[in-house]
Amino acid sequence: MTSDSTFPAPPPGCPAHDSGMRVPLYGPEYAADPQAYYAYMRHYGQTAPVEIAPGVDATLVTDHATALRLLQDSGNFRKDARRWRDVAEGKIGPDSPVVPMLGYRPNAMFTDGAEHARLRQAITDSLAKVDSRRISDMTKRASDYLLAQVSARGSIDLMNDYVKQLPLLVFNELFGCPADIGDRVVFGISGVFEGVNAEKANAVLGQAVFELVALKRARPADDVTSYLMRHEARLTDEELVHQLILLLGAGAEPLRNLIGNTLHRLLLHDRYADGGLIEEAIDDTLWENPPMANYAPHYPAIDLEFGGTKMRAGDLVLVSMTAANTDPALATARQTGGRRAHLSWSAGPHACPSKELARLVTMVAIENLLNRLHDIELAVPEDSLTWRPGPFHRALAALPCRFTPQVMQRPAPPRAEKAARGDNAPAGRKTERGVWGSFLSWLKG
Numbered sequence: 001m002t003s004d005s006t007f008p009a010p011p012p013g014c015p016a017h018d019s020g021m022r023v024p025l026y027g028p029e030y031a032a033d034p035q036a037y038y039a040y041m042r043h044y045g046q047t048a049p050v051e052i053a054p055g056v057d058a059t060l061v062t063d064h065a066t067a068l069r070l071l072q073d074s075g076n077f078r079k080d081a082r083r084w085r086d087v088a089e090g091k092i093g094p095d096s097p098v099v100p101m102l103g104y105r106p107n108a109m110f111t112d113g114a115e116h117a118r119l120r121q122a123i124t125d126s127l128a129k130v131d132s133r134r135i136s137d138m139t140k141r142a143s144d145y146l147l148a149q150v151s152a153r154g155s156i157d158l159m160n161d162y163v164k165q166l167p168l169l170v171f172n173e174l175f176g177c178p179a180d181i182g183d184r185v186v187f188g189i190s191g192v193f194e195g196v197n198a199e200k201a202n203a204v205l206g207q208a209v210f211e212l213v214a215l216k217r218a219r220p221a222d223d224v225t226s227y228l229m230r231h232e233a234r235l236t237d238e239e240l241v242h243q244l245i246l247l248l249g250a251g252a253e254p255l256r257n258l259i260g261n262t263l264h265r266l267l268l269h270d271r272y273a274d275g276g277l278i279e280e281a282i283d284d285t286l287w288e289n290p291p292m293a294n295y296a297p298h299y300p301a302i303d304l305e306f307g308g309t310k311m312r313a314g315d316l317v318l319v320s321m322t323a324a325n326t327d328p329a330l331a332t333a334r335q336t337g338g339r340r341a342h343l344s345w346s347a348g349p350h351a352c353p354s355k356e357l358a359r360l361v362t363m364v365a366i367e368n369l370l371n372r373l374h375d376i377e378l379a380v381p382e383d384s385l386t387w388r389p390g391p392f393h394r395a396l397a398a399l400p401c402r403f404t405p406q407v408m409q410r411p412a413p414p415r416a417e418k419a420a421r422g423d424n425a426p427a428g429r430k431t432e433r434g435v436w437g438s439f440l441s442w443l444k445g
Contacts, residue, residue: 011036022051025060025294025391032387034293034394038062038323046307050318052294052391053098057086058316059309060294062323064330064343066307070319071348076301077317078112079350080104083299085314100192100202101392102297102316107242109350116349118233123243124353126227130174132360139364142169147372147408154405155379157398158369163260164190166365171251175244176223177212184208185248193253193393205245213240250354257291257395258282259362264385264396265289266366267378278366282359286325290344293322293394319343322394376403 011033023041024030030037041048046063061067070077081104086092092099104110108119146165150156168189172182185208191201212225217237220226224247228240235243262285266272272281296319300311311317325342345352352358370376379400386397 011040022049022057023060024051026051026053026389028386028389031389034322035326038320038326041323042328045309047309047317049309050391052318053096056092056096056098056316058318059311060323061307061317061319062327063307064324064327067319067321067324067343068347070298070306070317071296071343071346071350074112074349076304076306077298078301079110079116079298080112081110081297081299083301083314084316085299085312086316088314095199097198098391100198101295105242105245106239107246108353109246119235119239119243120349120353122228122231122233122235123247125231126224127354127357129227130224130357135170135174135357135360136364138170138173139166139361140368142166142173143365143368144372144408145169147369151372151406151408155400155402156373156376157400158263159260159396159399162369163256163263163365163399166259167251167255167361168248170361171248174223174251175212175225175248176216176221178215181208181212181215185212189249189252192249193390206241209241209244209248210237212244213237247354250352250358253393253395254291255358255361257393258285258358259365260396260399261285261289261291261394262362262366263369264399266370267376267399267401268382278363278370282362286344287342288322288326289394290321290325290342291394292344292392294318294320295392296321296346296350319346321346372408373401373403376401 011029023037025037041050041060041062044062046061046066048060048062050058050060052058061070081102082088084092084102084104087099087103094103106119108116108123111119143162143166146162146169147156150161156162168182168186172185177185184204188201188203188205188208192198192205213229214237216223216225216229220229225240225244228235228243262278262282265281265285266278269281272278298317298319300306300313300315300317302313304311306317321343325344345355379402385399388395388397
């Protein structure tokens with residue numbers, strides 16, 4: 001804290017008020033009005049002391065230029081979470097709700113140098129094999145399925161009936177998940193991001209993806225899992241499991257929040273009512289209300305001073321993509337600069353390798369919904385909407401809407417996607433269950 005009388009009071013309900021405590025980023029007060037928290041934290045300077053879960057301290061970068069410098073400085077800042085000093089010293093245990101999101105995994109996000117380059121190349125090369133028309137078709141099929149479940153009733157909670165399900169239906173098909181594995185992937189990823197029973201959810205997710213790898217070793221197919229296996233990087237089974245968890249995770253919470261936050265913007269702002277402005281709404285959402293508000297974990301390699309803060313080697317440092325994107329210093333530059341110069345996809349060597357895929361899924365998911373439910377509108381007052389608490393994501397709890405009821409016909413089954421339909425599931429195992437199983441049954445007619 002500072003004794004400067006110009007230093008603002010913390011937002012209402014913030015426990016940092018008059019206490020010298022770190023600013024908490026996990027309560028309902030923060031979720032309700034994060035911009036008030038960022039405005040308060042900017043008075044610390046380029047970085048601010050925060051608490052992301054009870055007993056879990058971090059430094060949050062809130063300044064755009066400083067965030068960009070951090071993301072591009074792979075010499076002083078590392079991604080390997082085994083450097084996290086509080087975990088190494090036992091101050092944070094494996095049961096902490098944020099550990100599944102921050103703990104080390106041998107994947108491209110948590111590695112550095114040559115190892116990172118090898119793993120990232122396997123990911124980018126494998127994703128490059130996926131045709132954009134195939135992604136569009138997968139997204140439209142998943143969208144049609146989800147909308148068919150609610151079309152006759154004239155009401156939908158866009159978050160829970162549509163947005164929450166669609167990305168994982170697409171990614172399960174893209175990665176060749178049979179139904180029994182896909183349902184556990186859905187459960188595991190949701191639990192890890194929610195931080196509710198996260199340790200168990202993480203174990204379920206790991207086991208499900210391990211089974212997927214074993215299945216594809218025995219019966220490779222035309223899917224991203226098989227592409228990764230065949231890559232010249234020669235990934236081990238453990239490396240395959242963790243690259244898949246990374247990619248499936250990116251296809252869950254961040255993508256669903258991008259779709260949800262963009263729909264929220266479209267429903268509330270008349271200026272997007274003109275068709276053809278969906279891409280502009282996506283860009284505005286990425287600037288002002290990105291799906292991952294605070295993340296990009298880094299650890300100083302040595303004791304240093306950065307952004308006006310003294311840091312020890314192994315301290316947890318996070319970037320606030322939202323605070324950086326809405327940095328008042330960018331106001332003029334944003335009007336004249338590139339529409340996509342935000343940090344929502346991160347930057348530097350660890351920038352998101354699948355941003356174009358994410359934009360395409362978002363675009364098709366929203367376009368198909370608006371074409372099908374052309375008169376959809378918010379069913380509750382805007383100020384009654386609530387946002388899910390959590391230090392990392394920016395996500396609505398619900399988005400209730402209404403529209404004119406209609407009957408949607410079941411589309412013809414798609415061309416053979418045997419691995420995605422569960423035809424490769426181990427003998428004797430029940431495959432048609434849960435959200436993913438129901439989707440596959442629906443596709444088969």
